[in-house]
Amino acid sequence: MRKNIVAGNWKMNKTLQEGLALATELNEALAGETQKCDVVIGVPFIHLASAVAAVDANKVGVAAQNCANKESGAYTGEVSAAMVKSTGAGYIILGHSERREYYGETSAILNDKVALTLANGLTPIYCCGEALDVRNANEQNVYVKNQLEETVFNLSAEDFSKIVIAYEPIWAIGTGVTASTEQAQDMLAFIRTIIAEKFGAVIAENTSILYGGSCNAKNAPELFAQPDIDGGLIGGASLKVADFKAIIDAF
Ligand code: 13P
Numbered sequence: 001m002r003k004n005i006v007a008g009n010w011k012m013n014k015t016l017q018e019g020l021a022l023a024t025e026l027n028e029a030l031a032g033e034t035q036k037c038d039v040v041i042g043v044p045f046i047h048l049a050s051a052v053a054a055v056d057a058n059k060v061g062v063a064a065q066n067c068a069n070k071e072s073g074a075y076t077g078e079v080s081a082a083m084v085k086s087t088g089a090g091y092i093i094l095g096h097s098e099r100r101e102y103y104g105e106t107s108a109i110l111n112d113k114v115a116l117t118l119a120n121g122l123t124p125i126y127c128c129g130e131a132l133d134v135r136n137a138n139e140q141n142v143y144v145k146n147q148l149e150e151t152v153f154n155l156s157a158e159d160f161s162k163i164v165i166a167y168e169p170i171w172a173i174g175t176g177v178t179a180s181t182e183q184a185q186d187m188l189a190f191i192r193t194i195i196a197e198k199f200g201a202v203i204a205e206n207t208s209i210l211y212g213g214s215c216n217a218k219n220a221p222e223l224f225a226q227p228d229i230d231g232g233l234i235g236g237a238s239l240k241v242a243d244f245k246a247i248i249d250a251f
Helices: 016-030 045-054 081-086 097-102 107-119 132-136 140-149 181-199 201-206 220-224 241-248
Strands: 005-009 038-042 060-064 091-094 123-128 164-167 209-212 231-234
Touching (some): 005 241, 038 091, 107 123, 132 140
Parallel strands (some): 005 038, 005 231, 091 123, 209 231
């Protein structure tokens, strides 16, 4: 059975002290509650070890937002998947549109990052999604299919079954414009269909597919009620515990 997941992506926000306070407050807010979904926080590298120490691992998973496409060595400024693993984090967000757009991450680079993430026993939260011009041309399905075919569809069925997919239309990220429930459901159903074609119905049924892009406490209940939407990847609304908790409670 696939899992419902609400994952926060803090992006480049919060000092170490602020991040520690946020993780601690979230952990307190979830204490003693029965959660209907897995909760993950995607934090900057420098926060990873502190965030892991601040939360109850049974309640909150911790994700990095990126990792190097190399195993180790002379790559100044990079952080490897093994280093992420050593902090106790369990996930790495990969292929976010901001990394593809601003840091030139190609499918080839992402293939190496996904492989290293899996090799270290971590779960990739693999992002895909189209820009507005692609959506306006109604070519979003072909575009997303191509993103997946160039990357995670090259994995073995066994490895693919370990990943989480997040569909984040670029035009909905940080804009306040959420994809309509129908647009989000249609795309996630499409992604599930092509997973089934590639890896079979069982793996498709068991893959958690998240929606991201201006997801908030108001729109989350309707989004999460859709048959193919298994949760959300949350940017802005993950930076305040009350907002993030309300999204978690949408399940
Ligand atoms: P917002 O929720 O701020 O639109 O960001 C979505 C996102 O990019 C999460 O990875």
